Amino acid sequence: MQLLAQVSSETDLYVAQNIFFAVIAGTMIYAAFRVVTTANVVHAALWLVVVLAGVAVQFLFLGAEFVAVTQVLVYIGAVIVLFLFGVMLTRASMGDDETVAGEKRAMAAIVGVLLFAVMAVALVDSFEDTRVDIDGPQGVVEVSDAIFSQYIVPFEAVSVLLLAALIGAIVVARKD
Amino acid sequence: MLLNQFLLLSAVLFCLGVYGVLARKNGMLVLMSVELILNAVNINLVAFGAFRADVGGSVFALFTIAVAAAEVGIGLAIVLLMYRNRRSIDLTQADLLKG
Numbered sequence: 001m002q003l004l005a006q007v008s009s010e011t012d013l014y015v016a017q018n019i020f021f022a023v024i025a026g027t028m029i030y031a032a033f034r035v036v037t038t039a040n041v042v043h044a045a046l047w048l049v050v051v052l053a054g055v056a057v058q059f060l061f062l063g064a065e066f067v068a069v070t071q072v073l074v075y076i077g078a079v080i081v082l083f084l085f086g087v088m089l090t091r092a093s094m095g096d097d098e099t100v101a102g103e104k105r106a107m108a109a110i111v112g113v114l115l116f117a118v119m120a121v122a123l124v125d126s127f128e129d130t131r132v133d134i135d136g137p138q139g140v141v142e143v144s145d146a147i148f149s150q151y152i153v154p155f156e157a158v159s160v161l162l163l164a165a166l167i168g169a170i171v172v173a174r175k176d
Numbered sequence: 177m178l179l180n181q182f183l184l185l186s187a188v189l190f191c192l193g194v195y196g197v198l199a200r201k202n203g204m205l206v207l208m209s210v211e212l213i214l215n216a217v218n219i220n221l222v223a224f225g226a227f228r229a230d231v232g233g234s235v236f237a238l239f240t241i242a243v244a245a246a247e248v249g250i251g252l253a254i255v256l257l258m259y260r261n262r263r264s265i266d267l268t269q270a271d272l273l274k275g
Contacts, residue, residue: 064237067234075215089259
């Protein structure tokens with residue numbers, strides 16, 4: 001262990017981080033696979049929780065603690081609950097659903113695999129072994145400073161967008 | 177840590193999301209696949225932000241989260257409306273505009 005720590009500190013291998021990254025990335029990929037393949041809509045929503053939590057952990061790896069907390073609050077707290085409400089409001093039975101997958105599954109799989117091949121080649125070719133150095137977490141102060149000075153116009157645009165989405169959702173979904 | 181490990185993970189999530197959008201025909205499941213795609217984009221934004229030691233990546237990831245929340249709200253309203261009108265959220269049956 002001593003030797004391992006020494007080696008990792010000398011060559012910047014980040015052994016522990018990389019092991020955890022591999023475990024969490026594998027879990028996320030499996031969960032995402034289940035989200036797009038499972039026949040049960042509620043199970044898909046619950047697998048989505050695993051993916052979203054994994055994304056929050058990746059944000060922590062990258063030192064973006066505020067984004068990680070927001071991810072947990074907004075996605076796992078609000079979006080998943082919305083999804084579960086939507087499932088309950090649109091379907092009587094909560095079991096397996098025969099309307100889950102269309103006939104074009106093979107074509108979709110080909111598109112997905114080819115898209116990944118193109119992106120993987122491009123990424124490996126352009127960023128070969130570029131390192132990302134994370135020196136400590138990114139403070140909330142820096143993030144909020146940036147939002148309310150440099151990025152104030154997009155922030156206001158997002159406010160208007162949320163208001164429009166709120167009104168739009170009410171108008172679309174109300175009964176009359 | 178390598179930049180590419182985050183980018184490749186995000187590429188895998190993105191492609192699984194694209195597969196879900198194309199292959200699923202239940203409206204709820206298509207919306208969940210869109211969430212996968214948006215989360216892949218967020219990982220990319222934060223990874224490049226950390227790589228450039230720039231706070232902009234995190235800020236735009238926060239904006240994407242806000243846009244995704246709005247998108248889910250509107251999308252669910254549309255799916256609910258479709259269910260109310262047709263008693264089904266099978267997207268392959270929504271072909272009124274087909275010639």
